Amino acid sequence: MRTIDDLDVSGKRVFVRADLNVPLDGDRITDDGRIRAALPTIEALRGRGARVIVAAHLGRPKGAPDPRYSLRPVAARLGELLGTEVTFAADTAGESARAVSAGLADGAVALLENVRFEPGETSKDDAERGELADRFAQLADLYVGDAFGAVHRRHASVYDLPGRLPHAVGGLVLTEVEVLKKLTTDPQRPYAVVLGGSKVSDKLGVIDNLLGTADRILIGGGMVFTFLKAQGHEVGTSLLETDQLDTVRGYLERAEREGVEIVLPVDVVAAEKFAADAAHADVGVDAIPADRMGLDIGPRSRALFAEKLADARTVFWNGPMGVFEMEPYAGGTRALAAALIDSDAFTVVGGGDSAAAVRALGFDEAAFGHISTGGGASLEYLEGKDLPGIDALR
Ligand SMILES: Nc1ncnc2c1ncn2[C@@H]1O[C@H](COP(=O)(O)OP(=O)(O)O)[C@@H](O)[C@H]1O
Numbered sequence: 001m002r003t004i005d006d007l008d009v010s011g012k013r014v015f016v017r018a019d020l021n022v023p024l025d026g027d028r029i030t031d032d033g034r035i036r037a038a039l040p041t042i043e044a045l046r047g048r049g050a051r052v053i054v055a056a057h058l059g060r061p062k063g064a065p066d067p068r069y070s071l072r073p074v075a076a077r078l079g080e081l082l083g084t085e086v087t088f089a090a091d092t093a094g095e096s097a098r099a100v101s102a103g104l105a106d107g108a109v110a111l112l113e114n115v116r117f118e119p120g121e122t123s124k125d126d127a128e129r130g131e132l133a134d135r136f137a138q139l140a141d142l143y144v145g146d147a148f149g150a151v152h153r154r155h156a157s158v159y160d161l162p163g164r165l166p167h168a169v170g171g172l173v174l175t176e177v178e179v180l181k182k183l184t185t186d187p188q189r190p191y192a193v194v195l196g197g198s199k200v201s202d203k204l205g206v207i208d209n210l211l212g213t214a215d216r217i218l219i220g221g222g223m224v225f226t227f228l229k230a231q232g233h234e235v236g237t238s239l240l241e242t243d244q245l246d247t248v249r250g251y252l253e254r255a256e257r258e259g260v261e262i263v264l265p266v267d268v269v270a271a272e273k274f275a276a277d278a279a280h281a282d283v284g285v286d287a288i289p290a291d292r293m294g295l296d297i298g299p300r301s302r303a304l305f306a307e308k309l310a311d312a313r314t315v316f317w318n319g320p321m322g323v324f325e326m327e328p329y330a331g332g333t334r335a336l337a338a339a340l341i342d343s344d345a346f347t348v349v350g351g352g353d354s355a356a357a358v359r360a361l362g363f364d365e366a367a368f369g370h371i372s373t374g375g376g377a378s379l380e381y382l383e384g385k386d387l388p389g390i391d392a393l394r
């Protein structure tokens with residue numbers, strides 16, 4: 001793969017696909033870790049006289065402009081961190097984007113509006129994605145793929161566009177892959193993987209492959225309830241993927257056959273509704289009330305998880321254990337982060353929200369082996385899957 005050092009970028013318009021999918025509270029960025037992670041590549045290109053056009057997604061809008069998912073606040077923060085103005089294009093690949101691209105000076109930086117405002121970005125139809133990629137290609141002379149957190153997505157700006165322009169891989173993707181490689185080539189054992197978060201249907205599938213490599217799989221966060229239900233427990237109004245129940249039953253059976261330990265919580269914090277001020281209580285997993293939702297793993301589960309991680313030599317963690325953004329449901333995530341730090345294992349934390357949680361809860365990032373910007377992307381890499389956003393750069 002060519003790196004940015006192999007490209008002659010001076011005076012050229014360089015399309016940089018970055019992952020700037022940061023958590024927001026209204027239009028306030030609550031954690032700018034992914035913007036910071038994108039800086040080195042952008043700075044290196046600027047420093048060599050490139051005209052840098054950054055493109056990214058934010059959240060999951062439905063293929064049309066939606067002000068809640070505008071990247072405008074991200075442009076402002078990117079400008080502050082770079083110490084230069086970042087021109088914001090009010091559309092993704094339309095008139096505004098073309099005008100911004102044409103007016104960019106050497107060393108200047110622009111950010112396009114959310115690529116997912118275009119239906120072609122995430123389309124399953126090759127022609128529809130191709131049409132958008134053609135429009136992106138008109139904006140630039142060169143392409144740099146640096147959106148590690150999105151390399152598992154076969155999307156127009158990640159997968160189709162690099163085929164249309166001379167391209168290179170960005171430094172963030174290279175660094176991430178280098179660290180994750182250590183987990184795939186003979187990890188020190190016991191090797192534990194901790195899965196949580198809310199992208200349940202996205203991430204359940206990884207368990208299939210992890211059953212072949214990990215010694216222990218600990219399940220927390222919104223993942224828990226599909227497992228508990230599969231075991232016959234009632235889960236009230238908790239996050240549940242009903243159509244995945246058979247799959248999960250299959251994982252539980254296979255784990256038992258193959259001697260892989262799947263560790264599930266024994267208690268959860270069950271709340272009346274999805275709110276910080278809701279009535280809530282710790283309950284055993286066999287006693288979740290019908291009108292309550294599990295928003296965190298409970299104290300007994302935190303102790304159990306810490307015990308299961310104490311002797312691990314390698315740990316990969318993706319997905320918060322609970323709704324850490326609300327203090328009453330942050331205890332599980334806090335306890336898990338502390339358990340990782342206490343263990344002697346090589347620890348990798350992956351995912352936009354998981355990394356943000358570690359920082360928001362006051363942990364020292366240096367206490368972990370590596371904090372990755374990608375959750376789903378890291379998991380798919382660990383599974384040994386082909387990653388469209390990396391394959392397209394070869
Ligand atoms: N029990 C739960 N119910 C609903 N949402 C949850 C639960 N536990 C965690 N979450 C949510 O999961 C989100 C993060 O999930 P995800 O995007 O999969 O993680 P990451 O970004 O680290 O890959 C957080 O916003 C958190 O509030």
Ligand SMILES: O=C(OP(=O)(O)O)[C@H](O)COP(=O)(O)O
Pocket residue numbers: 019021059060149150153199350351352353373374375376377
């Ligand atoms: O936040 C992201 O992934 P993650 O939550 O798995 O870390 C990436 O920006 C990808 O976003 P997507 O899962 O909506 O494609």
